[in-house]
Amino acid sequence: MTGLLAWAGSFIYETGFVDLSDMKNVNIRALARELNLSLSTVSKALRDSYEISAATKERVRALAAEWNYIPNAYASSLRGRRSKNIAVVLPEVADSFFSIAINGIEAAVKAKGYHVIIYLTHESYAGEVAILKDFQSGRVDGVLLSVSRETTDTAHVQELMDKDVPVVFFDRVLETLAAPKIVTDDAESAYKATAHLIAQGCREIAYLGISDSLSICRQRMAGYVQALGDHQLPVHQRNMLICTTDGAGNFQLVKKLLQRTHRPDGIVASVEKLTTTVYQACRQLQLRMPEDVKLACFSNLEIATILQPSLTTVTQPAFDMGKAAAEVLVKMLEKKPLTPKDIRIVIPSVLVVRESSVKTSKR
Amino acid sequence: MTGLLAWAGSFIYETGFVDLSDMKNVNIRALARELNLSLSTVSKALRDSYEISAATKERVRALAAEWNYIPNAYASSLRGRRSKNIAVVLPEVADSFFSIAINGIEAAVKAKGYHVIIYLTHESYAGEVAILKDFQSGRVDGVLLSVSRETTDTAHVQELMDKDVPVVFFDRVLETLAAPKIVTDDAESAYKATAHLIAQGCREIAYLGISDSLSICRQRMAGYVQALGDHQLPVHQRNMLICTTDGAGNFQLVKKLLQRTHRPDGIVASVEKLTTTVYQACRQLQLRMPEDVKLACFSNLEIATILQPSLTTVTQPAFDMGKAAAEVLVKMLEKKPLTPKDIRIVIPSVLVVRESSVKTSKR
DNA sequence: GTGAAAGCGCTAACAG
DNA sequence: CTGTTAGCGCTTTCAC
Helix, strand or coil: CCCCHHHHHHHHHHCCCCCCHHCEEEECCHHHHHHCCCCHHHHHHHHCCCCCCCHHHHHHHHHHHHHCCCHHHHHHHHCCCCCCCEEEEEEECCHHHHHHHHHHHHHHHHCCCEEEEEECCCCCCHHHHHHHHHHCCCCCCEEEEECCCCCCHHHHHHHHCCCCCEEEECCCCCCCCCCCEEEEEEHHHHHHHHHHHCCCCCEEEEEEECCCCHHHHHHHHHHHHHHHHHCCCCHHHEEEEEEECCCCHHHHHHHHHHHCCCCCCCCEEEECHHHHHHHHHHHHHCCCCCCCEEEEEEEHHHHHHCCCCCCCECCCCCCHHHHHHHHHHHHHHHCCCCHHHHHHECCEEEEECCHHHCCCCCC | CCCCHHHHHHHHCCCCCCHHHHHCCCCHHHHHHHHHCCCHHHHHCCCCCCCCCCCHHHHHHHHHHHHCCEEEEEHHHHCCCCEEEEEECCCCCCHHHHHHHHHHHHHHHHHHCCCEEEEEECCHHHHHHHHHHHHHHCCEEEEEEECCCCCCCCCCHHHHHCCCCCEEEEEECCCCCCCCCECHHHHHHHHHHHHHHCCCCCEEEEEEECCCCHHHHHHHHHHHHHHHCCCCCCCCHEEEEEEEHHHHHHHHHHHHHHHHHCCCEEEEEECEEEEEEEEHHHHCCCCCCCCCEEEEEEECCHHHHHCCCCCCCECCHHHHHHHHHHHHHHHHHHCCCHHHHHHHHEEECCCCCCHHHHHCCCC
């Protein structure tokens, strides 16, 4: 239908003609009345029940289609005790890991008829609590959760699980809770990144985290520490920084780090957002990368390739993690038994070495 | 509560102790029974009705809190004909404009108690139709919509509006529909960007769009064409490209463009995603930016500053657009009259000139 | 094969 | 100020 026809249509309504296809309250009762059938027959026909004859089903379906019948989501959810909604609770969406993970989740549940609803905590524990609390109202059948950087307490999640709302963690998990967890090999990949920097000649490597409680940050820091130890390098507290949500604050923090007498010659940054910070700080301090400082960053940014120098990244399997998490949740919703393999899925990240971390002879 | 206590808690339940705060079905009926009140009294008390005495309200509230009562969202929505859910329908979320706009939307509705639900069309018209169709089920009270690149038909939106679901467009609008539209000054800012490139010496400027129907692309192209004309430059069809969703395809397209005999010396890119494409193509072809090619891109990427050369952008008021759109929608939901000013809000973008577009003497 | 009737949990007339 | 009652639209026994 073209724009023009649409206008023509609305003109017709205004002059009082009624078009059945646009009737306001097409419900089962109206269909039943029109077809001289009972409510329950129509309901069953629409749900393709074996109790109903093929002929009747056809009549019902035809009218439903003609009248553009759409079942009321609330009525069926109230009655049926499920909504076909899956909640995805994320700290933020301006991060390529999460935005890609969403695609994986949608890919996994589309065929199953679930709706994906995205809730953002904005890295706030209070926000996360409020959102999960709301889920106790039955709004969603299950939850995919990646916790906020502030979250250390587990009560709000436990409470939801106690109400029989299935929860699956992905990426940022709460280890102590008995829910499936889909993660990447954070420690191992941080180890790899750190070892790579060491191999490229770094001796004073800094680690930038965003939280001292977050599972991913602890794991990544552990991998970093382990790598230093395995290569007989000292672990200095001063080289392990916790950044904030505040861009300007981070900039100052990193700048100060790079102005120290014993300036780091390598940096492992645990989140994508810190990329800009480090590049800006280096630029302002006129430090050359990779000559003066080498950088490896956990990031799924496509843009890594066009930065100068191009950015060495630990690329996480965002799509696959989202997909795997959603698949496990669907299993739970369908009451299928979980295998031990479902309880903890580890999908490895890939270290992609680019210019920002490589020892150069000429440049 | 610590992780340890949470475990202790679950142990207690397993041994059969019952904790009222974790009872499964706390509903109004249960509260009423416990308090020796009627259903409606409890309901009214919870909704803070003037009909109920302060003392009773207090008793009800206390027990509700103690029992951790959470109203069933479906029951109240079914009854009250509204869900307190607002849908935000977006083409994608891996784009800083949209991810920032979401924050503006949330900021606007948080205080009003609405829930923001994000639906992604993935730039698919069919997907958009399916999503809007679903909204006819009463799932959401209102819709904020930025249409897919494929969308030209308006019937699906009109149908929703005919069902009295308020729709507010933002950014990517359908001009022919009688719904409020919140946009930026696409044509003017494209004009400004183009004129800027001309002022910097460009004579053969290309325009990269992502659709020939999308409102923003048409507007931006119109501004580009106008600027060329106003400066006595010819408008060549060959310089107006429609890119696809496919990154590799775009790369080839742009590469071919930059390999032409009369290679463009300036590019106006209409969406952020094309930044990477253009930088990569230039790099591969060993074209220097801005010496050989100057670039201005519609983008809200924070990373624009650290690119080399740093990227000249048309920065859209993403947060404010989202906020304004949500505010208008809330007005509609609250049945407040819309002023003519609400029907079409234009919030200007800002041209931020950086290195990628500036004529250089020495570099 | 079809239909009557009982609710899911909540709200809002309307009575008292 | 509090209670009784009638649904919202749908699904699901259980009868016919």
